[in-house]
Amino acid sequence: MEILLRIGFRIAGIVLTIFLIAVINFTLVNAAPGDPAAVMAGQSGAADETFLKQIRAEYGLDKPWPVQLGTYLLKVAQFDLGYSFRQRQEVSDLILERLGPTLVLTLSAFFLSLIGGVFFGALAGRRHGKWSDVAISMVALLLYATPVFWLGLMLVLVFSIQFEWLPAFGYVDIRASGFSAWNYALDVARHLILPAVTLSAIYMAVYTRLMRSSLIEVSQEDHVKTARAKGVAEGAILRRHMLRNAALPVVTMAGMQVGALIGGAVVVETVFSWPGLGRLTFDAVTQRDYPVLLGLFLVMSILVIAVNLLTDLIYRLVDPRIATQ
Amino acid sequence: MKDVVKTFLGRPTGIAGLLLLAISCLMAVSAPILYPASPWEMSGIPFSAPGENGMLLGTDTLGRDIASGVMHGARVSLLIGIVSTLAALFVGVLLGCVAGYAGGTVDTVIVRFTEIFQTIPSFVLAILFVAILSPSLGTIIVAIALVSWPPLARLARAQVMSVTQREFVQAARCQGQSPLSVMFRHVLPNAISPIIVTGSLTVASAILIEAALSFMGLGDPNHMSWGYMIGAGRTVIRQAWWMSFFPGIAILVTVVAINLVGEALNDALNPRISRS
Numbered sequence: 209m210e211i212l213l214r215i216g217f218r219i220a221g222i223v224l225t226i227f228l229i230a231v232i233n234f235t236l237v238n239a240a241p242g243d244p245a246a247v248m249a250g251q252s253g254a255a256d257e258t259f260l261k262q263i264r265a266e267y268g269l270d271k272p273w274p275v276q277l278g279t280y281l282l283k284v285a286q287f288d289l290g291y292s293f294r295q296r297q298e299v300s301d302l303i304l305e306r307l308g309p310t311l312v313l314t315l316s317a318f319f320l321s322l323i324g325g326v327f328f329g330a331l332a333g334r335r336h337g338k339w340s341d342v343a344i345s346m347v348a349l350l351l352y353a354t355p356v357f358w359l360g361l362m363l364v365l366v367f368s369i370q371f372e373w374l375p376a377f378g379y380v381d382i383r384a385s386g387f388s389a390w391n392y393a394l395d396v397a398r399h400l401i402l403p404a405v406t407l408s409a410i411y412m413a414v415y416t417r418l419m420r421s422s423l424i425e426v427s428q429e430d431h432v433k434t435a436r437a438k439g440v441a442e443g444a445i446l447r448r449h450m451l452r453n454a455a456l457p458v459v460t461m462a463g464m465q466v467g468a469l470i471g472g473a474v475v476v477e478t479v480f481s482w483p484g485l486g487r488l489t490f491d492a493v494t495q496r497d498y499p500v501l502l503g504l505f506l507v508m509s510i511l512v513i514a515v516n517l518l519t520d521l522i523y524r525l526v527d528p529r530i531a532t533q
Numbered sequence: 534m535k536d537v538v539k540t541f542l543g544r545p546t547g548i549a550g551l552l553l554l555a556i557s558c559l560m561a562v563s564a565p566i567l568y569p570a571s572p573w574e575m576s577g578i579p580f581s582a583p584g585e586n587g588m589l590l591g592t593d594t595l596g597r598d599i600a601s602g603v604m605h606g607a608r609v610s611l612l613i614g615i616v617s618t619l620a621a622l623f624v625g626v627l628l629g630c631v632a633g634y635a636g637g638t639v640d641t642v643i644v645r646f647t648e649i650f651q652t653i654p655s656f657v658l659a660i661l662f663v664a665i666l667s668p669s670l671g672t673i674i675v676a677i678a679l680v681s682w683p684p685l686a687r688l689a690r691a692q693v694m695s696v697t698q699r700e701f702v703q704a705a706r707c708q709g710q711s712p713l714s715v716m717f718r719h720v721l722p723n724a725i726s727p728i729i730v731t732g733s734l735t736v737a738s739a740i741l742i743e744a745a746l747s748f749m750g751l752g753d754p755n756h757m758s759w760g761y762m763i764g765a766g767r768t769v770i771r772q773a774w775w776m777s778f779f780p781g782i783a784i785l786v787t788v789v790a791i792n793l794v795g796e797a798l799n800d801a802l803n804p805r806i807s808r809s
Contacts, residue, residue: 221645221649224645224649225649225652225653228649228653229653232658233661236661236662236665236666237665239665239666240665240666241666241667247665349789349792349793350785350789352792353737353741353784353785353788353789353792354781354784354785354788355741355744355745355748355760355763355781355784355785355788356745357745357748357760357763357764357767358763358777358780358781358784358785361763361766361767361770361777361781362778362781364770365770365774365778369770369771464651467651467652467653467654467655468654468655468656470654470657471654471655471656471657472656474656474657474660474749475656475745475748475749478748478749479767489657489660489749490749490750493660493664493749493750493751494750496664498664498665501660501661501664501665502661504657505654505657505658505661508654508657509652509653509654509657512652512653512654513652516652
């Protein structure tokens with residue numbers, strides 16, 4: 209019964225979040241200078257009068273605003289995100305087409321930053337005060353302050369232009385249609401390396417710092433001292449008694465950073481012409497294609513909520529105490 | 534206060550941060566003196582490499598001086614970073630104080646609202662906001678403040694809650710002082726130092742958000758900014774690496790400087806919870 213109640217609360221929270229996002233969208237469209245119908249049609253005079261009329265009728269723009277909001281919410285609930293006049297396509301279709309590459313990129317960056325952060329943080333925490341700790345902390349400090357898009361460009365400069373080791377942009381090679389499934393995947397992976405490293409760098413820095421201080425803290429706890437007193441080997445103490453405990457705040461933090469990670473994907477996809485939601489965002493910004501932007505904001509938020517659920521599950525795996533609580 | 538300054542100056546990283554930050558501020562102040570012409574104006578042969586044709590940091594595709602752009606960009610970055618952080622502090626501290634002091638239903642509602650706001654991909658919201666309301670210094674500042682207040686609100690709430698429990702606050706309440714007086718005279722002064730530290734770090738993240746926005750083409754079209762310069766250099770990175778390299782270094786130095794200052798401030802203001 210209690211578990212049902214908890215799931216109920218969780219679902220209520222999710223619905224509330226999506227509702228708030230829809231309200232933000234609605235408010236922004238109405239706060240924009242000029243005719244809301246023109247905003248929904250995409251600015252810069254691309255829309256003709258018949259289309260504007262159609263939008264006014266569809267969204268009930270001649271009715272009072274509570275009715276307008278209701279109409280909009282009803283549309284969102286049916287995943288009707290409007291029509292991109294610029295791209296001549298349903299916004300929901302446009303977004304769904306681009307979902308795959310973004311998931312590939314953000315999930316790779318998510319795990320890369322988590323694994324890298326835990327590894328380097330543990331290394332630095334273990335060698336607390338030694339030169340390797342200082343070096344790792346310095347690099348983390350610098351990465352933490354580096355604009356993501358600039359880092360991406362500099363990596364392109366070094367690894368694609370100077371050494372020609374990795375492709376500078378795109379998702380697969382243009383000749384990829386003739387590739388076997390294995391070679392296709394391999395080619396995507398080659399294209400993925402630079403964007404994933406770029407996107408994960410800043411979070412790796414955050415997690416490294418957190419893991420380092422967390423490990424140092426855990427190493428002073430009683431159960432670790434006991435293990436040491438029993439004569440357990442240092443390696444085994446680290447593996448069995450310290451790593452899991454020290455990694456907990458890192459996993460929590462990673463869950464909280466998902467929204468920022470997806471925001472980061474926007475600029476990274478722009479740098480690398482990665483054909484995902486981020487690149488779509490950039491194109492929509494350049495063309496002032498507002499229905500697409502509004503839809504993207506909604507879908508990306510839902511994505512964040514989904515990944516948050518996923519991190520909750522990971523958390524339960526790392527810390528069995530949660531499940532029994 | 535004297536101790537705070539002493540501890541701060543005792544940290545070599547804090548001093549390094551202050552020096553680097555001084556460089557950025559100096560760039561912002563001296564830009565109109567050293568480079569009186571608009572950074573948007575053509576001043577040399579296009580695609581000059583650094584040092585070529587008398588251009589210290591080279592020129593861009595239209596022959597605009599990169600050095601001038603970097604100097605003028607400091608003004609926009611620092612201005613937006615500071616003003617948007619102040620706005621976020623105002624909203625965050627206000628909501629945090631109300632939630633922490635009032636407790637009960639008010640607290641629950643504010644906490645839920647803050648949590649939902651933290652779930653939303655903040656950069657995407659900032660993009661949407663600036664794109665729809667059209668880019669200007671004002672909309673950019675409001676957008677950054679809009680996405681920066683939640684962590685400050687949470688921190689302020691936690692701080693206010695813990696200080697409110699203390700005996701001297703109870704005593705002030707028993708004396709019959711008004712809630713506002715208790716808040717401003719007794720609670721806030723004792724709750725503020727971690728908020729100042731986090732606020733200083735928020736300036737750094739605000740500068741990064743501003744850079745990312747103008748990289749996406751959502752900068753104020755009347756002001757040269759570092760993010761815009763990097764964005765403009767993106768498509769010609771093969772021919773002119775310096776176009777995006779130098780503005781990026783400027784952002785990096787400024788943000789590192791602010792983070793170093795913030796950490797030293799943390800050690801100085803919150804000695805008990807400073808890192809080991």
